[in-house]
Amino acid sequence: MPARSVLTVVVPCFNESAGLLDFHERLSAVMSAIGESWDVLYVNDGSRDRTLPLIEALTVRDPHAGLLNLSRNFGKEIALTAGLDHASATGAVIVIDADLQDPPEVIPSLVAQWRQGFEMVYAQRAARSGDSWTKRTTAHGFYLLMQRLGGRVLLPRDTGDFRLIGRRALDALLQLREHHRFMKGLFAWVGFPSVAVSYDRAARTAGESSWNYWSLWNLAIEGITAFTVVPLKIATYAGLLVALFALLFGGQLVIRTMMFGNHVPGYPSLMAVVLFLGGVQLMTLGVIGEYLGRIFNETKHRPLYLVERYSAAGLLERYGAAGPPQPNAGQEV
Structure with missing residues (x-):
């Protein structure tokens, strides 16, 4: 050589x-x-x-x-x-x-x-x-x-x-x-x-x-997931905030029903809540999936x-x- x-x-x-x-x-x-x-x-x-x-x-x-x-x-x-x-x-x-x-x-x-x-x-x-x-x-x-x-x-x-x-x-x-x-x-x-x-x-x-x-976006995702678990923490805090919001919303429904009776809720507001919760859940699963996919690739030892x-x-x-x-x-x- x-x-x-x-x-x-x-x-x-x-x-x-x-x-x-x-x-x-x-x-x-x-x-x-x-x-x-x-x-x-x-x-x-x-x-x-x-x-x-x-x-x-x-x-x-x-x-x-x-x-x-x-x-x-x-x-x-x-x-x-x-x-x-x-x-x-x-x-x-x-x-x-x-x-x-x-x-x-x-x-x-x-x-x-x-x-x-x-x-x-x-x-x-x-x-x-x-x-x-x-x-x-x-x-x-x-x-x-x-x-x-x-x-x-x-x-x-x-x-x-x-x-x-x-x-x-x-x-x-x-x-x-x-x-x-x-x-x-x-x-x-x-x-x-x-x-x-x-x-x-x-x-x-x-x-x-x-x-x-698109390539730069994927590179940015690689950089974020490779050096921090903050997205996972954000997903956790987002879940806590949504749960707190749902608890407060449910509480005011109970109080309003006891005081003013049961009024039929509107369909648009119901769909808005369902879609919002579904979106938060899918986003959280996506974040978890990004990290899980990286663990899967590392365990193959190629x-x-x-x-x-x-x-x-x-x-x-x-x-x-x-x-x-x-x-x-x-x-x-």
């Missing part, structure tokens, strides 16, 4: 062929100027376009580039975990997306803070070019909600996956193996000395984002992902175009 690098850049990729070559060119220029040995690991998460052939071509022509090809699409959170599992850096790992919304030119600032002794250096968005008002507003609301609900885990606002992780923090992070993964929360959970680096997030240069509002092919940076330079043997093909992790 080639010598391990000080810095490894992990890049999860799903249908990124439109801008992958431009990204690699900018990343190479930035990393070469830092002055530390480095490599980049591209994690192909079941892309349906030409992303995989492009990464294979990069590994042939650039000894810094490596490939981790998953057996199918597992989702970004799992793909990022796979990349961190296979990162060989002795110093730190840098996580960045390939869409160039997170500029590689910010990486030297992250490395500078790491050299000052910080184990977690996260890039915090000062501006979000290319995002709609709705997306900016909902993102701000989500981070605000997570800061209120997170308890002892403080999720930094306006912060994505773009960050540098020191080796100590990475080794701690790799011990967390839950299937329902909200990586932003896991980054915050491990702690260690952390600092923010402010930057302006650019608009996407090529291709289309695979994150629609591997987080399967590796179809793994070529570390520099292997093709050493073994030639045929590459080394593939002992990790079909590996369960």
Whole structure:
């Protein structure tokens, strides 16, 4: 195996062929100027376009580039975990997306803070070019909600996956193996000395984002249920309030009947009460079901992902175009 690098850049990729070559060119220029040995690991998460052939071509022509090809699409959170599992850096790992919304030119600032002794250096968005008002507003609301609900885990606002992780923090992070993964929360959970680096997030240069509002909504649900049981408490308190309301309502009916006689209640008011109680019950069952489903998935103990092919940076330079043997093909992790 080639010598391990000080810095490894992990890049999860799903249908990124439109801008992958431009990204690699900018990343190479930035990393070469830092002055530390480095490599980049591209994690192909079941892309349906030409992303995989492009990464294979990069590994042939650039000894810094490596490939981790998953057996199918597992989702970004799992793909990022796979990349961190296979990162060989002795110093730190840098996580960045390939869409160039997170500029590689910010990486030297992250490395500078790491050299000052910080184990977690996260890039915090000062501006979000290319995002709609709705997306900016909902993102701000989500981070605000997570800061209120997170308890002892403080999720930094306006912060994505773009960050540098020191080796100590990475080794701690790799011990967390839950299937329902909200990586932003896991980054915050491990702690260690952390600092923010402010930057302006650019608009996407090529291709289309695979994150629609439905995907972002599901990611928000993952984040909330992974780090707090507040929804369960809300369901309990809602049940108590409805029970108290029903008790007071029933009491006033009894008193009114004793004082004024029994008047036939109206159908609309009856239906309103029935639908309200039914809605509260279904909502409570839904909250319980979300947590129960996550428990069910964890008890199956399936591997987080399967590796179809793994070529570390520099292997093709050493073994030639045929590459080394593939002992990790079909590996369960």
